[in-house]
Amino acid sequence: MASKAKIRAVTGMNDMLPTDSARWEFFEDTARDIATEYGYRQMRTPILESTDLFTHGIGEATDVVEKEMYSFEDSLNGERLSLRPENTAGIVRSAIENSLLHDAPRRVWYFGPMFRHERPQRGRYRQFHQFGCEALGFSGPDVDAELILMTARLWKALGIRDVKLELNSLGEPSERAAHRAALLEYFEAHLDQLNETAKHRLYLNPLRILDTKDPDMQDLVEKAPKLISYLGEGSLRFLSSLEHQLERAGIDYVINARLVRGLDYYSHTVFEWTTDRLGSQATICGGGRYDGLMEILGGKPAPCVGFAMGAERVLELMGEFGVKPEAPDCAVYVIHAGEGTLDPAVAVAEELRDLDVSTIVHGGESSMKSQMKKADASGAEFALIIGENEAASGTVSVKRLRDRGEGARFAKQETLPAAEAAEQVFSELLDIETKDL
Ligand code: ATP
Ligand code: MG
Numbered sequence: 140m141a142s143k144a145k146i147r148a149v150t151g152m153n154d155m156l157p158t159d160s161a162r163w164e165f166f167e168d169t170a171r172d173i174a175t176e177y178g179y180r181q182m183r184t185p186i187l188e189s190t191d192l193f194t195h196g197i198g199e200a201t202d203v204v205e206k207e208m209y210s211f212e213d214s215l216n217g218e219r220l221s222l223r224p225e226n227t228a229g230i231v232r233s234a235i236e237n238s239l240l241h242d243a244p245r246r247v248w249y250f251g252p253m254f255r256h257e258r259p260q261r262g263r264y265r266q267f268h269q270f271g272c273e274a275l276g277f278s279g280p281d282v283d284a285e286l287i288l289m290t291a292r293l294w295k296a297l298g299i300r301d302v303k304l305e306l307n308s309l310g311e312p313s314e315r316a317a318h319r320a321a322l323l324e325y326f327e328a329h330l331d332q333l334n335e336t337a338k339h340r341l342y343l344n345p346l347r348i349l350d351t352k353d354p355d356m357q358d359l360v361e362k363a364p365k366l367i368s369y370l371g372e373g374s375l376r377f378l379s380s381l382e383h384q385l386e387r388a389g390i391d392y393v394i395n396a397r398l399v400r401g402l403d404y405y406s407h408t409v410f411e412w413t414t415d416r417l418g419s420q421a422t423i424c425g426g427g428r429y430d431g432l433m434e435i436l437g438g439k440p441a442p443c444v445g446f447a448m449g450a451e452r453v454l455e456l457m458g459e460f461g462v463k464p465e466a467p468d469c470a471v472y473v474i475h476a477g478e479g480t481l482d483p484a485v486a487v488a489e490e491l492r493d494l495d496v497s498t499i500v501h502g503g504e505s506s507m508k509s510q511m512k513k514a515d516a517s518g519a520e521f522a523l524i525i526g527e528n529e530a531a532s533g534t535v536s537v538k539r540l541r542d543r544g545e546g547a548r549f550a551k552q553e554t555l556p557a558a559e560a561a562e563q564v565f566s567e568l569l570d571i572e573t574k575d576l
Pocket of ligand 2: 202
């Protein structure tokens with residue numbers, strides 16, 4: 140007989156286990172609520188897109204497109220496809236395809252998996268998740284500030300502290316061209332100090348050399364001409380208006396002249412939120428203005444700004460601050476054993492669910508004692524017990540499973556008419572909820 144090979148998850152791709160779901164849901168719910176508070180609407184685009192979308196929409200000379208994309212040919216029709224490494228290009232494609240901006244600008248948010256073929260390590264996976272917002276058709280800098288305020292509010296709501304906001308301006312295309320010429324001249328004069336990647340990027344995208352992490356190039360890069368000194372009056376005004384709005388909102392930031400998201404269609408604002416608690420995977424959120432992208436992807440020009448944050452890194456950082464949401468499996472666990480007990484068990488559970496109380500009915504047959512253990516392990520506040528006596532007399536026994544002090548209702552098991560059980564348990568649960576607030 141052929142041996143059965145154990146099939147494992149793809150390297151760098153993780154399962155979200157039921158024991159993790161409370162943390163993820165807390166993050167997703169909080170992010171969604173805050174985006175909604177700012178008037179952003181959810182958008183979902185396919186995980187699979189034409190490879191061209193990303194080569195045009197992210198740029199050839201970037202890590203993502205050069206070496207991190209999962210691209211393949213669809214064997215059924217020969218199309219070149221890629222798993223999305225990020226969602227901005229997809230959102231812009233869809234906005235163009237569906238004429239989303241024909242009557243008004245749009246604020247949208249998304250959450251979902253992204254794929255990059257990187258070396259897996261803490262905070263860096265091949266399938267990871269991003270929450271992001273895009274403000275499409277807004278020229279800023281008011282909306283740039285709004286997005287940053289939103290992220291700051293999110294950190295607070297998630298219990299995250301000590302994150303640093305780094306800010307820079309990439310100015311206008313003409314300003315970047317002047318800076319690029321100066322950069323080229325500078326790097327050409329120091330060719331011997333460039334590593335292979337930098338040499339490769341020199342004529343493709345010299346701006347990207349500035350964000351190298353190669354320790355041997357730090358000194359060189361530190362002394363390179365700074366884009367900020369090539370900014371004209373308009374760009375400087377844009378930046379100082381954004382700075383002013385951040386200051387008004389009490390948000391600290393530092394200007395980092397080396398912060399680039401070196402794509403041709405980026406302009407003005409770029410920002411990153413970083414932490415020193417996650418080792419080298421320090422950036423939890425990156426954003427910026429991409430006024431040129433709509434046009435590059437074949438749409439009418441429209442100024443846009445957005446951010447994306449890595450959910451895995453944000454969750455890990457929440458853990459660093461002791462934020463580890465857990466949730467019980469249910470509030471009520473219904474135990475039933477013996478002839479004729481299943482029907483009343485299901486009936487009382489359905490009544491509880493009518494009242495929005497999460498309720499598990501024990502599945503399968505086992506002894507009262509073992510069901511009681513399961514009830515306890517589920518984290519439920521109450522066990523409802525239906526044995527043959529209860530079934531015969533139309534009653535339910537109720538037992539509180541958590542210690543709520545002396546005198547708490549149902550601390551001692553009580554038997555009551557089945558018709559009253561759901562209501563009474565419900566009102567006890569309401570009581571705890573208000574007390575816990
Ligand atoms: P890095 O410099 O860490 O590679 P990046 O510049 O490639 O980040 P962006 O494309 O700006 O990242 O993506 C936005 C955010 O998504 C990052 O700040 C990070 O939090 C998260 N992220 C990016 N790549 C990964 C990954 N492979 N695994 C987990 N999170 C990621
Ligand atoms: Mg990367």
